[in-house]
Amino acid sequence: MAALKPSRRIQYLFTVNPAAILQLGFWVALSIATMTLDHRYRLLNGLRDVLATAAYPAHYLARLPTEAKGWLNENLAGRGALLEENARLRENQLFLSVQLQKLTALEAENRRLRSLLESAVNKPERVLVAEMLAVDFDLYRHRILLNRGRQHGVYVGQPALDTNGVAGQIVQAEPLTSTAIFITDINHGLPIEISRTGVRTLALGTGNFQELKLPHIPNNGDVKVGDVLVTSGLGGRFPRGYPVGAVTKVEFDPGSPFASITAKPFARLDRIREVMLLEREAPADIEGATAVAPPGARAR
Amino acid sequence: MTDEARAGGWIIALSFLVAFVMGGLPLSGGLERFRPDWVAMVLIYWSMALPHRIGVGAGWLVGLLMDVGRGGLLGQHALAFAVVAYLTCQTYRRIRVAPPWHQAFSVLVFLLVEQVLVFWISGVIGYPPRDWWYLAPALGGMACWPLLFVVLRDVHRHFEIG
Numbered sequence: 525m526a527a528l529k530p531s532r533r534i535q536y537l538f539t540v541n542p543a544a545i546l547q548l549g550f551w552v553a554l555s556i557a558t559m560t561l562d563h564r565y566r567l568l569n570g571l572r573d574v575l576a577t578a579a580y581p582a583h584y585l586a587r588l589p590t591e592a593k594g595w596l597n598e599n600l601a602g603r604g605a606l607l608e609e610n611a612r613l614r615e616n617q618l619f620l621s622v623q624l625q626k627l628t629a630l631e632a633e634n635r636r637l638r639s640l641l642e643s644a645v646n647k648p649e650r651v652l653v654a655e656m657l658a659v660d661f662d663l664y665r666h667r668i669l670l671n672r673g674r675q676h677g678v679y680v681g682q683p684a685l686d687t688n689g690v691a692g693q694i695v696q697a698e699p700l701t702s703t704a705i706f707i708t709d710i711n712h713g714l715p716i717e718i719s720r721t722g723v724r725t726l727a728l729g730t731g732n733f734q735e736l737k738l739p740h741i742p743n744n745g746d747v748k749v750g751d752v753l754v755t756s757g758l759g760g761r762f763p764r765g766y767p768v769g770a771v772t773k774v775e776f777d778p779g780s781p782f783a784s785i786t787a788k789p790f791a792r793l794d795r796i797r798e799v800m801l802l803e804r805e806a807p808a809d810i811e812g813a814t815a816v817a818p819p820g821a822r823a824r
Numbered sequence: 825m826t827d828e829a830r831a832g833g834w835i836i837a838l839s840f841l842v843a844f845v846m847g848g849l850p851l852s853g854g855l856e857r858f859r860p861d862w863v864a865m866v867l868i869y870w871s872m873a874l875p876h877r878i879g880v881g882a883g884w885l886v887g888l889l890m891d892v893g894r895g896g897l898l899g900q901h902a903l904a905f906a907v908v909a910y911l912t913c914q915t916y917r918r919i920r921v922a923p924p925w926h927q928a929f930s931v932l933v934f935l936l937v938e939q940v941l942v943f944w945i946s947g948v949i950g951y952p953p954r955d956w957w958y959l960a961p962a963l964g965g966m967a968c969w970p971l972l973f974v975v976l977r978d979v980h981r982h983f984e985i986g
């Protein structure tokens with residue numbers, strides 16, 4: 525190149541490969557084809573399965589630093605801190621097991637009453653704990669990748685909870701992994717009812733982890749700040765009665781037919797590490813409260 | 825291709841894997857918004873250094889794997905990465921001779937193109953970005969480019985990838 529004259533050198537710098545644009549055109553067309561097939565017709569799930577399984581080790585690698593940090597914290601925590609934590613947990617466990625006794629009695633009573641009324645009994649649900657592998661790259665889609673897939677019994681539409689409330693549902697299930705969408709995703713709507721009044725409505729995601737909106741409540745609706753929202757069970761995806769969030773703001777605008785109501789989800793979606801997936805039906809051999817047996821129940 | 829060149833291929837694949845893993849690492853608070861798209865930057869490096877090997881097709885494939893890895897629409901990053909690889913392959917002669925901090929500006933432009941494409945497609949399928957923060961990763965990428973360049977150049981020279 526050193527032998528070239530200055531003008532040739534400049535020319536060399538600005539050389540354009542005309543065949544490249546054709547090549548680009550081909551790959552762009554192929555991307556558009558895959559996106560259309562994937563989005564409109566869901567035809568590429570087989571390909572996705574294969575590639576997702578191949579990408580599985582990479583996700584585990586990405587989780588290593590976090591796990592190492594957790595491991596170090598556990599192993600290097602001082603004796604005092606451990607004792608303190610132990611005492612706190614013991615107290616917490618005692619509290620929960622007392623509550624559970626009450627709950628077992630209530631549940632039995634509830635079932636008896638329901639059978640008297642001959643209404644459908646709420647089937648006890650079993651849960652599957654899934655850990656988060658990755659968050660969606662773009663900040664506006666509230667989706668996470670979980671380390672449980674079809675092999676573990678995960679199916680599309682399965683409800684996901686965190687320890688405080690409803691978190692979301694599964695939208696894609698690959699053999700070893702699955703993708704969950706949060707209730708705060710702007711494309712998610714959750715059928716809920718206000719537990720104080722029984723008013724049924726939809727809670728829509730806003731793209732903000734701390735906010736849901738309830739756009740379909742009329743201006744004369746009975747809603748107050750602090751009202752608790754629970755799943756209504758309509759739509760057939762979420763079982764009835766799981767806590768969703770609490771109303772944080774109610775504004776009545778006389779100019780519009782609907783009130784502007786926002787709520788804050790109970791689930792801490794921005795710092796979630798693991799979710800519990802509810803299983804559709806409990807196998808027949810599992811009875812009543814033992815189905816969701818917390819450690820406290822086994823102690824007695 | 826000779827044996828050394830094929831060995832180089834493993835190093836290139838490994839660099840993409842490391843970039844992918846770095847993209848999934850937890851970051852604290854405010855930095856999260858500026859998290860550079862490491863995979864795109866590694867792609868820019870290799871298609872600048874070895875345009876005859878890492879071109880539009882390779883960019884597309886990396887993008888497709890990225891879509892699967894992140895659970896997005898299949899083809900979204902593939903398209904954006906193919907365009908980024910195309911831009912790099914067309915301009916590598918001009919960029920390669922500049923010092924790294926100078927290259928960072930070109931990288932910024934490529935990353936902006938990538939972000940706009942990815943978010944434009946997100947918008948088409950119903951997830952329009954809500955504010956201008958979605959362009960922040962490109963700035964983070966520009967800031968990190970000199971570092972990434974130096975590291976990858978050393979890797980490149982050490983393993984004599986041709």
